[in-house]
Amino acid sequence: MRAARAVAHTNIALIKYWGKRPGDPDQNLPAVGSLSLTLERLRSETTVRPGERDSFQLDGHSDPAAAAKVARHLDRVWRSANPGPRPPCAVDSTNHLPTAAGLASSASGFAALTLAAAAAFELDLDRGALSALARRGSGSAARSLWGGFVRLGRGERADGADCRARPLFPADHWDLRLLVVHTAKGPKPIGSTDGMQRSADTSPYYPAWVATSEADLERGERALADRDLAALGAVMEHSCFKMHACMLATVPPLIYWNGTTLAAIHEVWAARRAGLEAYVTSDAGPHVKVLCRPDLAAELAARLAAVPGVHAVDTLAPGPDARVELLP
Numbered sequence: 001m002r003a004a005r006a007v008a009h010t011n012i013a014l015i016k017y018w019g020k021r022p023g024d025p026d027q028n029l030p031a032v033g034s035l036s037l038t039l040e041r042l043r044s045e046t047t048v049r050p051g052e053r054d055s056f057q058l059d060g061h062s063d064p065a066a067a068a069k070v071a072r073h074l075d076r077v078w079r080s081a082n083p084g085p086r087p088p089c090a091v092d093s094t095n096h097l098p099t100a101a102g103l104a105s106s107a108s109g110f111a112a113l114t115l116a117a118a119a120a121f122e123l124d125l126d127r128g129a130l131s132a133l134a135r136r137g138s139g140s141a142a143r144s145l146w147g148g149f150v151r152l153g154r155g156e157r158a159d160g161a162d163c164r165a166r167p168l169f170p171a172d173h174w175d176l177r178l179l180v181v182h183t184a185k186g187p188k189p190i191g192s193t194d195g196m197q198r199s200a201d202t203s204p205y206y207p208a209w210v211a212t213s214e215a216d217l218e219r220g221e222r223a224l225a226d227r228d229l230a231a232l233g234a235v236m237e238h239s240c241f242k243m244h245a246c247m248l249a250t251v252p253p254l255i256y257w258n259g260t261t262l263a264a265i266h267e268v269w270a271a272r273r274a275g276l277e278a279y280v281t282s283d284a285g286p287h288v289k290v291l292c293r294p295d296l297a298a299e300l301a302a303r304l305a306a307v308p309g310v311h312a313v314d315t316l317a318p319g320p321d322a323r324v325e326l327l328p
């Protein structure tokens with residue numbers, strides 16, 4: 001075993017995934033595909049070294065619940081190529097994500113951990129195989145192996161081997177900006193895995209959500225290929241609001257938004273009516289993400305920062321591929 005360090009950037013789904021398909025829960029198989037944009041700056045840096053025993057530090061602190069998840073994921077990576085016992089690992093991770101944001105770090109975190117662990121274990125895996133492994137930590141992590149615009153297919157196989165992301169277009173394909181509008185501090189009330197299960201079990205809209213997602217993915221990919229922002233924005237908003245409708249119809253309801261979330265959405269639409277072309281999306285949390293051209297980003301960010309309740313607005317360009325290096 002060697003020591004290795006990996007950096008992976010977070011991503012935001014333009015076409016969302018919500019729900020798992022039936023099968024082995026440890027495979028973490030999504031019920032629908034998704035299409036994402038990897039972001040600059042927001043990233044996880046993870047080092048995996050041989051250790052006396054397993055240890056995990058996140059931003060310099062230990063956390064037993066997170067350490068158990070990390071150990072389970074190291075087992076997955078090791079067992080993908082080795083029958084015997086896994087060597088103990090010292091894992092150190094730093095999240096370069098906005099402080100107090102409650103922005104999900106699982107995408108960049110599990111992508112960086114997968115890449116660093118595979119290099120440390122000296123496994124000869126291609127990015128597709130690494131993506132399939134990262135997916136077992138968190139669905140969105142499968143997309144963070146690549147920069148730019150990425151699509152994660154739903155896959156059909158029970159063993160998940162065909163459920164891996166692939167890069168559609170690199171970061172320089174289309175110079176867009178994604179504004180992250182922070183509307184709350186602290187962690188979200190219910191995690192996505194539990195929320196998804198609850199929606200699949202109880203939301204009468206869940207079957208419609210699953211049945212209509214493939215068409216959204218095709219529309220999204222075509223709009224990306226054509227660099228057609230109006231077409232991409234329309235299908236991105238539709239995917240987001242369908243997912244939230246499915247969440248709202250869950251029993252008990254999943255409401256990830258707060259009043260400021262709605263105010264920010266209305267502000268984006270008001271700006272759009274005034275000629276500032278911009279589109280919204282939001283995930284399993286209260287923050288609003290806004291897609292626009294670079295030349296409009298500063299004016300939109302200023303308008304959104306002025307919405308009462310908004311804490312901060314980050315402006316982000318498309319980000320790079322995940323990368324890894326062996327350490328001495």
Ligand code: PMV
Nearest residue numbers: 013016017139140192283284
């Ligand atoms: O990566 P997970 O399993 O935490 O789920 C992510 C779910 C959404 O962020 C709501 C949508 C998505 O595709 O990223």
